[in-house]
Amino acid sequence: MKLICSKNELLKSVNISLKAVPSKTTMPILECILIDASASEIKFTTNDMELGIETKVKGIIEEKGIIALDAKIFSDIIRKLPDNDVIIQTDANLNTTITCEKAKFTIPGKEGDDFAYLPVIEKNEGIELSQFTLKEVIRQTIFSIAANENNKLMTGELFEIKNNILKVVSLDGHRIAIRKIELKESYSDKKVVVPGKTLNEISKILSGEVEDLVQIFFTDNHIVFEFDDTIVVSRLIEGEYFRIDQMLSSDYETKVCINKREFLDCIDRATLFVKESDKKPIIINIEDESMQLSINSQIGSMKEDIDIEKEGKDIMIGFNPKFLIDALKVIDDEQISIFLVNPKAPCFIKDENESYIYLILPVNFNTAR
Numbered sequence: 316m317k318l319i320c321s322k323n324e325l326l327k328s329v330n331i332s333l334k335a336v337p338s339k340t341t342m343p344i345l346e347c348i349l350i351d352a353s354a355s356e357i358k359f360t361t362n363d364m365e366l367g368i369e370t371k372v373k374g375i376i377e378e379k380g381i382i383a384l385d386a387k388i389f390s391d392i393i394r395k396l397p398d399n400d401v402i403i404q405t406d407a408n409l410n411t412t413i414t415c416e417k418a419k420f421t422i423p424g425k426e427g428d429d430f431a432y433l434p435v436i437e438k439n440e441g442i443e444l445s446q447f448t449l450k451e452v453i454r455q456t457i458f459s460i461a462a463n464e465n466n467k468l469m470t471g472e473l474f475e476i477k478n479n480i481l482k483v484v485s486l487d488g489h490r491i492a493i494r495k496i497e498l499k500e501s502y503s504d505k506k507v508v509v510p511g512k513t514l515n516e517i518s519k520i521l522s523g524e525v526e527d528l529v530q531i532f533f534t535d536n537h538i539v540f541e542f543d544d545t546i547v548v549s550r551l552i553e554g555e556y557f558r559i560d561q562m563l564s565s566d567y568e569t570k571v572c573i574n575k576r577e578f579l580d581c582i583d584r585a586t587l588f589v590k591e592s593d594k595k596p597i598i599i600n601i602e603d604e605s606m607q608l609s610i611n612s613q614i615g616s617m618k619e620d621i622d623i624e625k626e627g628k629d630i631m632i633g634f635n636p637k638f639l640i641d642a643l644k645v646i647d648d649e650q651i652s653i654f655l656v657n658p659k660a661p662c663f664i665k666d667e668n669e670s671y672i673y674l675i676l677p678v679n680f681n682t683a684r
Contacts, residue, residue, distance in 0.1 A: 316380020316405045318352055320372055322396050322415060328359050328372040329390045331545055334516040336386040337363035342431075347383035348390075349430045350403070352376045360433060361386060364550075366513050367433040371544035378404075381427035384411055392420050433548045436539050438532045442476065442502050446527040446542055452483050452494050453518045455645040455671065460511040461487040471508040471552040474531075474538075484559060485511075490638050491559055491674040505533050508556050513538070513549035520545060562661070562674065567654035571601060572624040575651045579643040581619050585610040586636050588617060596633035596678035601625060601655075610636070632658045633680030642673035 332348050340346060340363070349360040357372040382405050393401070396415040405411045409424040453472075461469035466488075473484040481496045517540055521529065529542040540547040582597060588610050589595045600607040604625060609618040632655060642664055643651075654663040658677060665672040 316350075316352055316382060316403070317378040318350075318357055318374050318376055318403045319400055320357070320374030320403070322393065322398050322401050324373045325393050325401055328370050329386075329393050331370045331520050332359045332361045332368055333386060333390055334520065335361040335363050335366045335368040335547075344383060344425060344429045345431060346386055347425060347430065348386045349381070349383045349427055349432075351381045351427065353379050353381045360430070362431045362433060364431065365510065366516065366550075367431075367548045369433055369546045369548075380405055382409060382411060382424040383427050383430050384422060384424050388422055389413075392422070433546070434537060436532060436534055436537055436548060438539065440503060440505065441530050441532040442481065442498060443500070443528055443530050444481075444496070444498075445525050446521045446529050447523050447525045448496060449529050449531075449540075450518050450521045450523045452481075452496060453514045455494050456483050456485045456492040457511060457514055457518070458641045458645070459485045459487050459490045459492040467552055468508055468554050468556055470512075471510045472514060473556045474505070474507050474509055476502050476505040484556070486557065486559065489635070489676050490642070491562065491672070492642070493559075493563075493669075493672040493674075495670050506556070507533055507538060508552040508554065509538055510549060510552055513547070517547055520547070563663075563672065564656075567627065567656055567663075569601060569625065569627040569630045569655040571606065571653040571655070572650055573606065573621060573653065575643055575646060575649060577621050578651070579640065581608050581621055582636050582639050582643070584619065585617050586640070588612040588614045589636060590614075594635070594678075596680045597636040597639070598631065598633045598680050600631045602629045630655050630658065632662070633678040634662070634675060635678055638675045642675065646671065646673075 337345055345363060351358045357374050358369055359372055360369045392413055399416050402414045405424055411422050411424045413420045456472060464470055469487055475482045479498045479501050481498055483494045485492045529540055532539040536551055538549050538551055585597050585608055589612060593612060595610060595612045598609050604623060606621045606623045607618060651664055661674045661676045663672060663674055
């Protein structure tokens with residue numbers, strides 16, 4: 316095999332491919348990038364058995380062939396090369412020479428046939444979104460998936476298509492994030508749970524441009540994302556997702572309209588007194604046209620008043636400040652509406668059309684004081 320590619324093209328493709336190389340595995344072949352130039356295109360494939368990526372590389376095939384190279388060593392070499400054309404050549408013993416200008420590296424390769432190829436997916440049912448929309452919806456929900464694997468479903472996000480709306484939901488037992496996107500075409504109903512790791516990695520690869528599109532296909536066990544010159548295949552998380560509709564009551568006793576930036580800055584200042592390990596709540600006291608935020612910890616205390624518009628009853632309620640900050644950071648609206656029922660019921664931050672809903676459970680602040 317003999318290929319000629321520019322260093323920048325190689326590096327771009329290597330960086331995409333690395334997202335599906337496992338950090339620990341009992342199968343050494345999975346630590347490799349499969350370089351496939353057996354047909355008319357150069358393709359890099361990586362696969363950690365949960366997530367698989369295939370990306371096309373621009374370049375010239377002088378001799379066809381296929382080889383698997385250690386992903387980490389190969390990427391380290393490409394990264395350090397001068398900005399020029401790179402020649403990748405293999406001999407009969409699978410030794411691979413990487414040459415650029417006066418630098419020449421030789422590394423051992425492995426048989427390409429041993430590599431775990433991506434599953435072949437029938438692309439029947441697909442939806443199309445802009446890369447910007449997908450990247451945004453991941454950013455606006457991914458923070459509320461659960462970090463630990465005790466409940467597998469909580470480590471993923473629900474992608475539900477119904478009435479031409481894509482609804483993306485994440486939750487971790489303390490909060491729920493929901494975003495709704497209107498789809499331009501009409502699609503049949505679908506409901507799948509996509510691993511959070513997959514969405515995190517996809518988000519890093521997407522260009523985020525409005526003009527660039529991504530196609531998403533679903534099967535019983537897999538989800539496929541196709542964009543630019545890349546295909547990402549991921550296993551889905553099995554099981555029935557949580558029934559959240561019963562948690563989303565539209566009843567409220569108190570409605571607060573507040574400037575998002577002021578509210579966020581105020582909570583941010585309050586967290587100066589909270590260490591990571593501390594579980595100190597921020598206490599919100601809503602009276603008349605004012606909201607008072609206060610926090611009390613071993614380091615010190617703080618109080619601040621914010622002007623609000625209020626409908627309904629006065630209320631005093633405590634929250635984990637991090638959960639409020641996470642939700643507020645991903646809302647673009649200048650003015651937001653917060654709906655509250657009582658100090659033990661969750662609060663909702665949502666817009667009029669419910670294109671976003673953030674539900675946050677309160678903290679019992681009497682014991683926390």
